[in-house]
Amino acid sequence: MVRRIEVRELRKSFGAQTAVAGVSFEVSAGEIFGLLGPNGAGKSTTMHILVGLFPADGGSVALVGQHDPTQAEVRRQIGWVPQALAIYDELTAEQNLQFFGRLYGLNGRRLQDRINWALDFAGLNDRRRSLVAHFSGGMKRRLNLVAALLHQPQILLLDEPTVGVDPQSRNFIFQNIEQLRAGGCAILYTTHYMEEVERLCARAAVMDRGRVLAMDRVAELCRQHGGETALEVEVTHRPEEVAALGGQWQEDRLIMAVADPVAKLQELARAGVQYKSLKVRPPDLEAVFLNLTGRSLRDE
Numbered sequence: 001m002v003r004r005i006e007v008r009e010l011r012k013s014f015g016a017q018t019a020v021a022g023v024s025f026e027v028s029a030g031e032i033f034g035l036l037g038p039n040g041a042g043k044s045t046t047m048h049i050l051v052g053l054f055p056a057d058g059g060s061v062a063l064v065g066q067h068d069p070t071q072a073e074v075r076r077q078i079g080w081v082p083q084a085l086a087i088y089d090e091l092t093a094e095q096n097l098q099f100f101g102r103l104y105g106l107n108g109r110r111l112q113d114r115i116n117w118a119l120d121f122a123g124l125n126d127r128r129r130s131l132v133a134h135f136s137g138g139m140k141r142r143l144n145l146v147a148a149l150l151h152q153p154q155i156l157l158l159d160e161p162t163v164g165v166d167p168q169s170r171n172f173i174f175q176n177i178e179q180l181r182a183g184g185c186a187i188l189y190t191t192h193y194m195e196e197v198e199r200l201c202a203r204a205a206v207m208d209r210g211r212v213l214a215m216d217r218v219a220e221l222c223r224q225h226g227g228e229t230a231l232e233v234e235v236t237h238r239p240e241e242v243a244a245l246g247g248q249w250q251e252d253r254l255i256m257a258v259a260d261p262v263a264k265l266q267e268l269a270r271a272g273v274q275y276k277s278l279k280v281r282p283p284d285l286e287a288v289f290l291n292l293t294g295r296s297l298r299d300e
Contacts, residue, residue, distance in 0.1 A: 003028075003029035003064065003184055005155055008061075009058065010049065011056065012056055018209075027188055035204070036289060037206060037208050038293050040209065042211075050157060052069040081157065083160040087132055089131065091131070091132060092131055093119060094115060097146070097147060101151075114151075118146035118147070122145065123142065124139060124143060139169070141169060142169060154185065156186070177189075194289060195285075197218065197285055204221060213292045214292055222284060222288055226284060226285075226288045228283070231247075231264055232254070232255045234276045235274065236276055254273075265278070
């Protein structure tokens with residue numbers, strides 16, 4: 001079984017609006033690949049094509065070695081966790097999993113074994129007979145995740161899987177996803193939380209307006225597109241000639257972009273600057289995101 005996602009020159013338009021314009025990427029077995037972009041970037045449309053909800057206008061998609069995500073045998077190898085919760089409040093956790101398991105063709109002892117596994121994996125075994133309406137946001141997200149894992153998919157598509165959850169649930173979900181990666185799953189991960197991609201993904205792509213603007217290992221994206229290192233110095237008092245130092249002041253803190261933090265600190269010392277604390281912030285994925293897609297608000 002080929003556990004792999006291959007997207008080549010994918011294109012999709014809705015009337016005169018181009019949603020996806022020649023997007024290409026691939027995700028290998030045992031990899032979590034981050035797909036980032038602001039609202040209107042084309043991430044959701046790409047996801048919908050991958051699960052067979054939208055037909056592509058051009059290009060190709062290959063999942064588990066086959067080129068038609070609408071085929072039943074292909075879709076049985078895909079687990080999709082949508083951003084909107086796809087579980088039912090009026091059912092218990094166990095009833096939800098029974099329903100989704102049967103949709104995947106599971107029944108009998110096999111279905112019950114997978115439900116037991118899923119509830120244990122989600123940390124919900126003691127709440128199996130509780131109505132989902134009484135669950136916290138984090139509990140619902142964990143159930144939403146395992147509902148897509150009952151059939152043991154080879155490919156997992158995660159669309160904002162941690163929206164609105166508490167830090168403990170978010171960390172629990174991260175650990176679960178990392179276990180799935182270790183088991184050889186090919187995972188496509190979309191999120192607006194840059195720190196999630198920095199923790200989970202070795203590689204990522206930044207999309208905007210239907211196109212991939214940059215794609216590489218996360219560390220290389222930061223090096224190429226993150227800008228300079230930021231140096232933040234909290235001073236004991238402001239020197240008189242502050243303008244010559246450069247940077248920006250926020251009360252008693254001087255913040256500046258620097259290529260060499262050590263050299264800049266030496267320069268500040270020669271200028272008589274005494275500091276109480278300092279922070280060195282190397283370029284991160286948030287800086288990459290803003291530098292590539294812009295800093296203006298998006299309400300698309």
